[in-house]
Amino acid sequence: MEMMWNELAKSQEKVVRIITNSIQKQRLSHAYLFEGAKGTGKKKIAIQLAKTFFCENQQGADPCETCPDCKRIASGNHPDIHIIHPDGQSIKIEQIRHLKKEFSYRGMESTKKFYIIEDAQKMTSSAANGLLKFLEEPDGLSTAVLTTSEVQKILSTILSRTQILSFVPLTPLQLIEQLEKSGVSKPISRLLGQLTNDIEEAYQLYHEDWIAQARSIMIQLVEEVCTRPHQVMLTLQESWFAHFKEKNQLNLGLDLLLLWYRDVLRTLLANEDQLIFVDQIDILERHALKSSQRTVGHHMASILEAKRRLGANVNPQLLMEQLMLRLQEG
Structure with a gap:
């Protein structure tokens, strides 16, 4: 080119x-x-x-x-x-x-x-x-x-x-523009723009289809936290740990969760123009209806604490199970 x-x-x-x-x-x-x-x-x-x-x-x-x-x-x-x-x-x-x-x-x-x-x-x-x-x-x-x-x-x-x-x-906006120019969809470009400022890493995550699958699993998990809590531990075992195998992948998974709850907060505050998950507005609005700014703030703090504990080499399975229980507390 x-x-x-x-x-x-x-x-x-x-x-x-x-x-x-x-x-x-x-x-x-x-x-x-x-x-x-x-x-x-x-x-x-x-x-x-x-x-x-x-x-x-x-x-x-x-x-x-x-x-x-x-x-x-x-x-x-x-x-x-x-x-x-x-x-x-x-x-x-x-x-x-x-x-x-x-x-x-x-x-x-x-x-x-x-x-x-x-x-x-x-x-x-x-x-x-x-x-x-x-x-x-x-x-x-x-x-x-x-x-x-x-x-x-x-x-x-x-x-x-x-x-x-x-x-x-690169700023997130510059990275998003470059990705969209090369044919990456808007929702995936916005997500990658938040996860990395390295265009090569962004393309790698996109071309290996890792990020699209990661995104789907994360959305399934937060849906279950919100509407089907009895399914959460099964999804963790069958989908989450099968995809987020390495420590760096698990860290990205926690970043995805953090971005999701940030979007729930933006929906609560009527800041929809800043959403990352632009194609999931229906689910975000449903989650926002069941939440308050205070509970979403607690959820985000729990995810940040999980990221800190992951860095301190806590057992990943135990870490995720405890995090899911905290997210279900509402």
């Missing part, structure tokens, strides 16, 4: 402004460090920068997207772009040596070279020191982009030789 700088600026305005100003003044740095949380678009902007770096038909700061260089970069097979990922748990000295060797050859298509080192905090100390010399003595027309979500783990000597650009986390 073609991506222009102004589109990328919607989520990373400051970073894009700095880069496009440098492009227009023909003052690109020989090395950048993109730092920020996962899912903030660091690689996407690195690839866009590579396109602009190689494109022969730039339109302002934007690459043309149609020349051979742009097309080869988009398809991931440009011979003068090298991307290094961690090999297992780390980036090893052999990978940096191989990169240096590649750079010792003249560019295949031109004199330009571009390399991206993802998760640069995972470089071993020998790999990091090997890269240092390379950063100090760039060979010809080359640009490096290092990306990291843990800038504190990067050698200070590397930090001092790169231009550091900080990526801000």
